[in-house]
Amino acid sequence: MNWTKFFIAFIAAFVFMFAFGFVWYGKLLHGVHNEVPVLWRTEADFGNYFPWLILGHVVMAFFLTMLCARYSSGGAGCSACLGLLVALVYAGNDFITYAVQPITTKILCGWIGGDLLMFAIAGAIIGAIYKPSTASGA
Secondary structure (H helix, E strand, O other): OOHHHHHHHHHHHHHHHHHHHHHHHHHHOHHHHOOOHHHOOOHHHHHHHHHHHHHHHHHHHHHHHHHHHHHOOOOHHHHHHHHHHHHHHHHHHHHHHHHHOOOOHHHHHHHHHHHHHHHHHHHHHHHHHOOOOOOOOO
C-alpha cells in the first residue's frame, strides 16, 4: 500500500465529507431537522459534542479510503461505485432509524440522498488520488 497516497486521499476525503456534511446536513436540511426538534441536541449543547462529529467524519473517511485503496482497482470510477455501495449500507441503517425513531420521510430521503452523493463523490476523490500505479513494461 502506498501510505503517502493513502494519507493524502484520506485527508482529501475527510475535508470533502466534513464540508459536504456541513452544507447538506447542517444548512440544507437544517429546517427539515427542526420539524422534530425534540430529537436533536440544542445548538448550545451541540458544541460539547462537536469533537464526536469530527471523529465520525474521520472514521468514515479513513475506512472508505481503506476500502478504496484495497479493493478498488480502477481509479475514480470504480471507487465512486464502491462509495455508492457503502452509501447503500448506510441507507439500510437509515431505514431502520426511520422504523424506530420518529423522523420524517423528508429527513429519511435527505439522509439517503446525502449519503449517496457524499460517498460517491468521496470515493471518486479517493480513487482519483489513490489510483493504481501502472506497471511499466520491460
